Each structure stands twice: as structure tokens, then as C-alpha cells.
Amino acid sequence: MIHIESTGLIAGKPAPTGSVGGAQQFGQPAQSLWELACQRWGQWQPLIFSALVTASLTACTVGPDFQKPQATQIADWAKPAKSAPSQAVSEPLNERWWEVFHDAQLSVLTQRAVQSNLDLQLASSRLQQSRAARQVITADRYPNTAATGSYARERNSGKGLNDPSGHNGDSAFNLWDAGFSASWELDFWGRVRRETEAADANLEVAENDRRGVLLAVLADTAQNYIQLRGVQNTRAVTEQNLDVARHSLKLSQLRLADGVATDLDVAEAAAQVAAIESRLPALEQRQSQLINAISLLMGEPPQALAKELSTDAAVPQSPLQVAIGLPSQLAERRPDIRQAEARLHAATAYIGVAKGDFYPRITLSGNLGSQAMQLSDFGSWSSRAFGIGPQFSLPLFDGGRLRGMLQLREAQQQEAAVAYQQTVLRAWHEIDDQLTAYNASQRRRDSLAEAVRQNQIALRTAQQQYVEGVVDFVNVLTVQSALLATQEQWVESSTGVSLAMVGLYKALGGGWESVYPAAKVAAGLPGVVKAPTDIDGSAVADLK
Incomplete structure (x- = not known):
């Protein structure tokens, strides 16, 4: 050096x-030569400094420039059967998709999850760390200045090269020193600019990580709430069937007293009552688990929402039309695709950093x-x-370290490119699977609704024929069991339709835009985390 x-x-x-x-x-x-040198330096100093600064600002940037990858595209989404009651249409995606259920309680829970979810706060912390890391890296683009100062009581050797005291080491002297120092690495080859580019891309990775967490929180809140309402409706159906079974038991006991029924009829009726009652504890347990799951998403302790959510309510139903957007918008919307693209961008910039180390x-x-x-x-x-x-x-010999680092960065870029293609392909598969699930769940629900209607007719007929003595009581029990099974299946399928729609919106990547806008990082404000927007439009603090 x-x-x-x-x-x-x-x-x-x-x-x-x-x-x-x-x-x-x-x-x-002082000699005239020294004075002449100082004069010459004073004349040339501004010119030399200006030339170095200009060269630094207009220098080349080594390494490949990032090119936005071309992802695999499909022409259009899979369409549901025209007979399906709810149709998926290629219209702009509803960014506040949880509102299509028209469930006030769900909207409130979604808002509270955005405000208080701990996973979301962890993602916000990671975003702050990424912003701070960017600030550290971008600082290398600017001059570093420092104030210095010192005092020392010294005594030099009289036999040395220089004794500033003039006493040839016979006495000590004071030395006072203060001033300013500055240094600036001139980025002729663009190495620092590539580091800044990589830091910007890593910041985009962290931002989309937070958006992905936000999307997962929104979907998990909706899915747990829908499942809770489904369990409550299943319990209500079970309790209704329990009332019917108890009525049948009382009827068989009365007929036994009249001598027109047998002890077997009474025993079978009592067994039916006990079998239906045995279903209730499992449903109550499942309800408690789902309430706890929602409480965890809200950042609340167990059973904190038990009083609020224990009251039964209908399962939120999907609308007649579900806007799912256009295939071409997928890469701009799904956080994981945006994150994979940002990782590829960072990997490309790191190649430039590795090449800059050769200069x-x-x-x-x-x-x-x-x-x-x-x-x-x-x-x-x-x-x-x-x-x-x-x-x-200038590096002359390093044992191949720089060459190895360049090869490593190039291999990491290839990995990031493949990971991007894989992420896009996985997204298409997830959407296609969710569309298929949404369409199939609607058909299953409609078929089960018809089965419930027919079993209700069959039960009334069997009860009437049993009273008339035409059929045995076992026929009543068989039809009653079939009705209970189909009713529970219908509630499950109805819940499944709404869950499939939530899964579809999650696969489409929608929902985070209205809560956490896809704004680019402010170039002059590193380290500042913008507060996301609540679903009401009000500010939500990133960290409590």
C-alpha cells in the first residue's frame, strides 16, 4: 500500500x-523549496480533488446488472362449473377480502390481529434490522470525519533521530495536539454501489417477509374463526338431534308401558341418546382450542376471548362472485414471489461486489x-x-480467496434464479389446487343439502310408521343416525366452502396491500420503519 x-x-x-x-x-x-512546494500544492489541490471526486461519481460499475426475471405465465385461471352458486371471476382482487363474508365479528378480529399479533411484531423487528443494516452499508459511500485530540508528557532519547525539545533528551516536554481527520473511499469500480444495491434488495426481502407474515395472520384469523363457527353449528345440530333422540326414547318408553313396544326398543333408543351425547365433549374441546388459537393470534392469553366468541353464530358464507384478479398480476401481489425476486436481485449485486474486490x-x-x-x-x-x-x-496474491468468493456468488445467483422459478411454479399449483378445492366443496355442499332434506323426510315417515306399527324402532334409529351424519357433513362442507375461499385468497397473495402498502424504501430515510395502515385506514404501530 x-x-x-x-x-x-x-x-x-x-x-x-x-x-x-x-x-x-x-x-x-524554513527553506524556499518547502515554501514553493506548499504553494504548488495549494494551487493544484482543488484541481486534483475535483478530478478525483468527478472520477468517483462517473466511474463504471462492475458486475452484471439485474434483469427482472420472466416468470412462467398461464393464460387464465381454471373456471368453476356454471352451475356452482359462487363463481370466481377475473376481476380486480378485493384487497380487503375478509369483508366479503359480511361478518362484523370477523372484521373486528382481523383488525385486532393486525394490531397485536406477535409474529407480525417480530417481522417488523426484522425489517428494522434490515433498514439499519442498509444504513451501515450506505455510509461507506460518504466521507468519514472525526475530531481528534491528545496531550502527552514526553521525553525522547538524545541519541534518536529527532528531539523536538532541543535538549537532546536532557529534559521532558509537553505535546498538545487537536484537529480533524477525514477519509473517503473513491468508488471508481462501483463496489460500494453494488453493496448498496444488495442492501436495498435485502431490505425488499425483509419487507416482503413482513407482508407474507401479515397475509398468513389474516388468513389464519379468518380460517380459525370460520372453523369455530362450523364447530358451533355442528354442536347445535348435534343438540337438535339429541332432543329428537330423547323424544324417541320417551316415545318408546310410553309404548312399552302400553304393551306395544319391547325392552329392546327402549334399550336401543337409550343407546342412541348416549351415542349422540358422546359427541358433545369433543365438540366443546374443539371449540375451546379454536378460541385459544384466535386468542394467540391476537396476542392474548388462553380463553381471553371465551366470553366474546362462545355465543353461537352462523358460518360466514362466500359471496355469489369471488374476484380473483388476473394471472399477470400474481408476481406483483404474492409476497413470496416478490421476496424470491428480491433475493435474486441481491445475489446478482453481490457478484458485482466480488468483482470489485479484484480492483x-x-x-x-x-x-x-x-x-x-x-x-x-x-x-x-x-x-x-x-x-x-x-x-x-491492490490485491496481488490471496491464495485464490477472491476467485473463490466470486464463484460462490455466481453459484448463489444461480440458486436464487432457480428458487424464483420454483416459487412461481409452486404459486400456480397452489392457486389451481385452491380453485379446484373451492369448486369441489361447493358441489359437495349442494349434494349434502339435498341428502339432509331427504333424510328429514325419511325420519318423519319412519316415526309415523313406527307409531302406526308398520316398522320396527330400528328403522327409526337407522334413519335418525343417517340424518345426524348428513347434517354434520353438510355443516362441515359449508364450512369447507368458506375455508377454501380463504385458502384461495391466501394463494392469490391478496390482503396485505390495504394494511401494509407496497411502497418502495425512501432513499433518504434509512432506518425508518413506516407504520402500517390499519384496515380502517388508521395508523398501527409496528411494535408495541
């Missing part, structure tokens, strides 16, 4: 003369201050000292 810098004056003493290699002995009169690093450094042996002389014009000059470092 070559370091070139100017020398200054010390403690008001005249510039030294007669030194080896241009360094002059302390205490001799010389040129740094412009300087200092300006005052140095004196007497405090009374400190700050006088003759005690001024300065130095300025460039230095460079």
Missing part, C-alpha cells in the same frame, strides 16, 4: 531541513489541526498542521 500525505509545522517551529528522503531536521530555518481500493484521506509544545502556543497560526493525500491497495 502506498500512502502519500503532506507534512505540516509543529509548535510554531520553522520547517526542518537536511533530512533523509525529504524529512527535514527539526529546528532549522484497487483508492482512499483520499487528510487531517487538519494544531500541535504545540506550549499550551499558550496552541491554536496560533504557526502551530497549524495538516496532511492530505490518496492511498491505494
Whole structure:
């Protein structure tokens, strides 16, 4: 490394003369050659400095420029059967998709989850870390300055090269020093710019990580709430069937008393009542688990929402039309695709950083201050000292470290490119699977609705025929069991339709836009985390 810098004056003493290699002995009169050199440097200094700065700002940038990848596209989504009651249409995706259920309780829970979810707060912390890391890296693009100062009581050897006290080591002396220093790496090859580019891309990775967490929180809140309402409706159906079974038991007991029924009829009716009752504890347990799951999403302790959510309500139903957007908008909407693209961008920029390490690093450094042996002389014009000059470092032999790092970065870019294609392909499969599930669940629900109607007719007929003595009681029990099974299946399928729609919206990547806009990082505001927007439009703090 070559370091070139100017020398200054010390403690008001005249510039030294007669030194080896241009360094002059302390205490001799200043020479005209030194004065001439200082004059020349003063004339050329602004020109040299301007040239270096201009060259740094207009220098080339090594490494490949990032090109937005072309993802696999499909022409259109899979369409449901025209007979399906709810149709998926290629219209702009509803960013507030949870509102299509028209369930006020669900909207409130969604808002609270956005405000208080701990996973979301962790993602916000990671985003803040990424912003701070970007600020650290971008600081290398600017000059670094520092104030310096020191005091020392010294005594030099009388046999050394220089004794500034003039007493040949016979006495000690004071040395006061204060000033400013500055250094600036001139980014001729764009290495620092590539580091900044990679930091911006990593910040985009963190932003989309937060959006992905937000999307998962929205979907999990809706799915747990829908499942809770489904369990409550299943319990209501079970309790209704339990009332019917108890009525049948009482009827069989009355007929036994009249001598027209047998003990077998009563035992079978009692067994039916017990079998239906046995279903209730499992449903109550499942309800408690789902309430706890929702409480966890809200950042609340167990059973904190038990009073609020224990009251039965209908399962939220899907609308007649479900807007699912256009296939071409998928890459702009799904956080995981945006995140994979940002990772590819960062990997591409790191190749430029690795290539920049092969080139010389040129740094412009300087200092300006005052140095004196007497405090009374400190700050006088003759005690001024300065130095300025460039230095460079060029790697000559490193055992292949730089070459290995470049190969590593290139391999990481290839991995990121494949990961991007895989993420896009997985997204298409997830959407197609969710569309299929949504369509199939609607058909299953409609078929089960018809089965429930027919079983209700069959039960009324069987009960009437049993009273008339046409059929045995076992026929009533068989039809009653079939009705209970189909009713529970219908509630499950109705719940499944709404769950499939939530899964579809999650696969489409919608919902985070209205809560956390896809704004680019403010170029001049590193380290500032913007508060996301609540679903009402109000500000929500990232961290509690």
C-alpha cells in the first residue's frame, strides 16, 4: 500500500531541513523549496480533488446488472362449473377480502390481529434490522470525519533521530495536539454501489417477509374463526338431534308401558341418546382450542376471548362472485414471489461486489489541526498542521480467496434464479389446487343439502310408521343416525366452502396491500420503519 500525505509545522517551529528522503531536521530555518512546494500544492489541490471526486461519481460499475426475471405465465385461471352458486371471476382482487363474508365479528378480529399479533411484531423487528443494516452499508459511500485530540508528557532519547525539545533528551516536554481527520473511499469500480444495491434488495426481502407474515395472520384469523363457527353449528345440530333422540326414547318408553313396544326398543333408543351425547365433549374441546388459537393470534392469553366468541353464530358464507384478479398480476401481489425476486436481485449485486474486490481500493484521506509544545502556543497560526493525500491497495496474491468468493456468488445467483422459478411454479399449483378445492366443496355442499332434506323426510315417515306399527324402532334409529351424519357433513362442507375461499385468497397473495402498502424504501430515510395502515385506514404501530 502506498500512502502519500503532506507534512505540516509543529509548535510554531520553522520547517526542518537536511533530512533523509525529504524529512527535514527539526529546528532549522524554513527553506524556499518547502515554501514553493506548499504553494504548488495549494494551487493544484482543488484541481486534483475535483478530478478525483468527478472520477468517483462517473466511474463504471462492475458486475452484471439485474434483469427482472420472466416468470412462467398461464393464460387464465381454471373456471368453476356454471352451475356452482359462487363463481370466481377475473376481476380486480378485493384487497380487503375478509369483508366479503359480511361478518362484523370477523372484521373486528382481523383488525385486532393486525394490531397485536406477535409474529407480525417480530417481522417488523426484522425489517428494522434490515433498514439499519442498509444504513451501515450506505455510509461507506460518504466521507468519514472525526475530531481528534491528545496531550502527552514526553521525553525522547538524545541519541534518536529527532528531539523536538532541543535538549537532546536532557529534559521532558509537553505535546498538545487537536484537529480533524477525514477519509473517503473513491468508488471508481462501483463496489460500494453494488453493496448498496444488495442492501436495498435485502431490505425488499425483509419487507416482503413482513407482508407474507401479515397475509398468513389474516388468513389464519379468518380460517380459525370460520372453523369455530362450523364447530358451533355442528354442536347445535348435534343438540337438535339429541332432543329428537330423547323424544324417541320417551316415545318408546310410553309404548312399552302400553304393551306395544319391547325392552329392546327402549334399550336401543337409550343407546342412541348416549351415542349422540358422546359427541358433545369433543365438540366443546374443539371449540375451546379454536378460541385459544384466535386468542394467540391476537396476542392474548388462553380463553381471553371465551366470553366474546362462545355465543353461537352462523358460518360466514362466500359471496355469489369471488374476484380473483388476473394471472399477470400474481408476481406483483404474492409476497413470496416478490421476496424470491428480491433475493435474486441481491445475489446478482453481490457478484458485482466480488468483482470489485479484484480492483484497487483508492482512499483520499487528510487531517487538519494544531500541535504545540506550549499550551499558550496552541491554536496560533504557526502551530497549524495538516496532511492530505490518496492511498491505494491492490490485491496481488490471496491464495485464490477472491476467485473463490466470486464463484460462490455466481453459484448463489444461480440458486436464487432457480428458487424464483420454483416459487412461481409452486404459486400456480397452489392457486389451481385452491380453485379446484373451492369448486369441489361447493358441489359437495349442494349434494349434502339435498341428502339432509331427504333424510328429514325419511325420519318423519319412519316415526309415523313406527307409531302406526308398520316398522320396527330400528328403522327409526337407522334413519335418525343417517340424518345426524348428513347434517354434520353438510355443516362441515359449508364450512369447507368458506375455508377454501380463504385458502384461495391466501394463494392469490391478496390482503396485505390495504394494511401494509407496497411502497418502495425512501432513499433518504434509512432506518425508518413506516407504520402500517390499519384496515380502517388508521395508523398501527409496528411494535408495541
